[in-house]
Amino acid sequence: MEGHVKTFNFAPGPTPVPDHITQKMTEPILSHRSSEFSELLNQISHDLKYVFQTQNDVLILTASGSGAMEAAVVNLLTPGDRVIAIRSGKFGGRWVELCEVYGMDTTVIDVEWGNAVDPAVVRDMLINQGPFKAVFATHSETSTGVLHDMDSLGQITHEMGCFLVVDAISGLGANDLKTDAWHIDIVISGSQKGLMIPPGLSFISMSKGAWEEVKSNSTPSYYLNLKRAQTSHDKGLTPYTPAVSLIMGLAKSLEDIKQIGLENIFQHHARLAKITRAGVTALGLPLFAKQPSNVLTSVTFPPEVDGNKLLKTIKTQCGVTIANGMEQYKGKICRIAHLGYHIEAFEMLIAISALEYGLSHSGFSFQPGVGVAEAQRVLLETASLTVD
Numbered sequence: 095m096e097g098h099v100k101t102f103n104f105a106p107g108p109t110p111v112p113d114h115i116t117q118k119m120t121e122p123i124l125s126h127r128s129s130e131f132s133e134l135l136n137q138i139s140h141d142l143k144y145v146f147q148t149q150n151d152v153l154i155l156t157a158s159g160s161g162a163m164e165a166a167v168v169n170l171l172t173p174g175d176r177v178i179a180i181r182s183g184k185f186g187g188r189w190v191e192l193c194e195v196y197g198m199d200t201t202v203i204d205v206e207w208g209n210a211v212d213p214a215v216v217r218d219m220l221i222n223q224g225p226f227k228a229v230f231a232t233h234s235e236t237s238t239g240v241l242h243d244m245d246s247l248g249q250i251t252h253e254m255g256c257f258l259v260v261d262a263i264s265g266l267g268a269n270d271l272k273t274d275a276w277h278i279d280i281v282i283s284g285s286q287k288g289l290m291i292p293p294g295l296s297f298i299s300m301s302k303g304a305w306e307e308v309k310s311n312s313t314p315s316y317y318l319n320l321k322r323a324q325t326s327h328d329k330g331l332t333p334y335t336p337a338v339s340l341i342m343g344l345a346k347s348l349e350d351i352k353q354i355g356l357e358n359i360f361q362h363h364a365r366l367a368k369i370t371r372a373g374v375t376a377l378g379l380p381l382f383a384k385q386p387s388n389v390l391t392s393v394t395f396p397p398e399v400d401g402n403k404l405l406k407t408i409k410t411q412c413g414v415t416i417a418n419g420m421e422q423y424k425g426k427i428c429r430i431a432h433l434g435y436h437i438e439a440f441e442m443l444i445a446i447s448a449l450e451y452g453l454s455h456s457g458f459s460f461q462p463g464v465g466v467a468e469a470q471r472v473l474l475e476t477a478s479l480t481v482d
């Protein structure tokens with residue numbers, strides 16, 4: 095049979111949308127100028143602050159995550175500004191591209207894929223080659239599965255009087271990110287990762303200092319202009335017609351997250367990651383990320399395994415999607431996501447079972463079942479997420 099009726103998605107975004115959220119999004123579309131919609135936006139605005147761990151406003155843009163990344167560059171900076179962009183994977187590379195496209199004097203800190211940036215390197219650069227106006231970083235680098243130490247980077251940039259701008263598109267709602275306590279000036283996220291709604295919305299929070307800078311910046315912009323977005327936000331509105339149905343889904347997703355509690359959600363992701371890594375390691379496969387994020391587990395294929403072929407086999411024969419490596423790591427690594435508060439621990443057994451299926455067709459020698467058994471053992475000995 096070609097194709098599967100039932101499929102399982104372990105790609106790190108778009109994440110599967112829970113049925114009750116899909117249902118919410120099929121309700122009649124509210125007028126974006128109605129009082130009902132303003133009330134919904136006010137509630138969302140309140141709940142986003144909780145998820146972003148900030149007292150400041152979180153603005154909503156109808157654009158994918160990269161839209162908010164672009165908004166950060168355009169609104170905070172003026173062409174010619176000196177900035178540092180940390181590139182430890184594909185998404186860090188996007189910061190470099192954005193800063194260069196808009197004519198910033200960009201210093202790149204390149205980090206080998208699979209590693210996190212050493213905060214001391216950033217500190218040295220700020221001290222010895224400064225001043226810089228901003229540092230652009232990635233919380234969870236989705237192309238490699240690496241988590242970056244935003245607490246340390248925030249302390250350093252705060253001491254040095256330089257803005258810290260963080261892409262937390264995949265990390266938000268999976269790994270802890272204390273926006274205010276860690277002195278992060280701008281945090282960006284998107285709808286289709288940890289929040290588990292479809293792609294199409296992005297979010298941006300600004301510290302008081304960043305907002306002052308944005309207000310006084312005269313670089314022209316229109317659709318992504320954050321002054322317009324903030325002015326509308328203050329009136330319970332958005333400047334243009336937003337993706338209303340996604341916003342209706344978002345309200346539900348945020349309600350779920352509040353009910354479960356952020357701390358529980360972080361622990362849940364840690365558990366999913368632990369189960370997955372136990373299974374992968376028992377199969378004798380090395381983990382790719384040196385400092386792993388709880389968003390996904392990146393796995394190095396042994397040299398005798400054709401990764402492209404393996405992933406295709408499990409997609410066509412098992413209906414299971416595991417993400418391939420990106421760029422130079424395509425076919426060399428795979429990325430198993432465990433992202434989203436609605437993913438169950440049992441689902442990770444499916445991912446490990448599919449990986450075993452693929453390995454058994456790849457010429458790799460292993461004892462079938464060892465990965466699943468070890469994942470299952472960890473599942474049994476760790477506590478599940480309970481909601482009261």
Ligand SMILES: *Cc1c(COP(=O)(O)O)cnc(C)c1O
Binds near residue numbers: 185
């Ligand atoms: C998914 C992702 C992006 C890309 O966001 P889009 O919504 O595709 O624009 C950027 N950064 C990270 C870390 C991501 O995981």
